[in-house]
Amino acid sequence: xxxxxxxxxxxxxxxxxxxxxxxxxxxxxxxxxxxxxxxxxxxxxxxxxxxxxxxxxxxxxxxxxxxxxxxxxxxxxxxxxxxxxxxxxxxxxxxxxxxxxxxxxxxxxx
Amino acid sequence: xxxxxxxxxxxxxxxxxxxxxxxxxxxxxxxxxxxxxxxxxxxxxxxxxxxxxxxxxxxxxxxxxxxxxxxxxxxxxxxxxxxxxxxxxxxxxxxxxxxxxxxxxxxxxxx
Numbered sequence: 001x002x003x004x005x006x007x008x009x010x011x012x013x014x015x016x017x018x019x020x021x022x023x024x025x026x027x028x029x030x031x032x033x034x035x036x037x038x039x040x041x042x043x044x045x046x047x048x049x050x051x052x053x054x055x056x057x058x059x060x061x062x063x064x065x066x067x068x069x070x071x072x073x074x075x076x077x078x079x080x081x082x083x084x085x086x087x088x089x090x091x092x093x094x095x096x097x098x099x100x101x102x103x104x105x106x107x108x109x110x
Numbered sequence: 111x112x113x114x115x116x117x118x119x120x121x122x123x124x125x126x127x128x129x130x131x132x133x134x135x136x137x138x139x140x141x142x143x144x145x146x147x148x149x150x151x152x153x154x155x156x157x158x159x160x161x162x163x164x165x166x167x168x169x170x171x172x173x174x175x176x177x178x179x180x181x182x183x184x185x186x187x188x189x190x191x192x193x194x195x196x197x198x199x200x201x202x203x204x205x206x207x208x209x210x211x212x213x214x215x216x217x218x219x220x221x
Binding site (some may be wrong): 019033035038040041042043045047048064088096097098099100101104 | 187206
């Protein structure tokens with residue numbers, strides 16, 4: 001089945017800094033999700049991205065399916081951005097079952 | 111706003127008990143999922159349902175069963191709880207072509 005790898009595993013930033021999180025996957029996909037898990041465990045869907053780039057405020061995500069990676073950009077980071085970021089591609093074409101990467105743990109310092 | 115509600119935030123059960131975890135969504139989604147999350151192992155799919163009374167096993171179905179009698183409700187059942195089922199349980203739902211919405215999770219401890 002599809003393999004998912006996220007990097008870096010851990011990241012510490014000063015408030016206001018920018019960052020790029022990467023998600024590599026082993027098979028071709030036609031969509032991908034990015035999630036943020038806050039310190040209380042709640043998983044929030046940031047992006048459902050079929051292809052190309054999506055933006056939502058300070059966050060944006062780009063998926064290059066042909067090269068099998070996706071990037072999540074966080075600009076002007078805030079302490080509330082702390083938590084774990086997961087990417088999740090589908091397990092195969094035509095399925096709604098997604099496989100989750102191991103995550104990037106982000107800590108933003110005030 | 112799409113809402114996925116899990117009935118309990120924290121639960122403590124005894125070994126051997128039958129445990130029911132409930133999940134309700136209010137957006138008429140056809141797909142519902144149960145995941146468990148463990149440190150170092152990430153999120154793993156237990157069961158998936160794509161319609162009322164329809165289900166598919168995920169990666170780790172052993173020791174679990176599910177029930178979906180109504181579209182909005184998806185229940186996870188631990189037939190005989192064991193300590194290795196101590197975990198965070200997360201329910202999600204979606205509709206085709208859209209991303210998941212997760213509930214806030216149930217942290218289950220089996221003693």
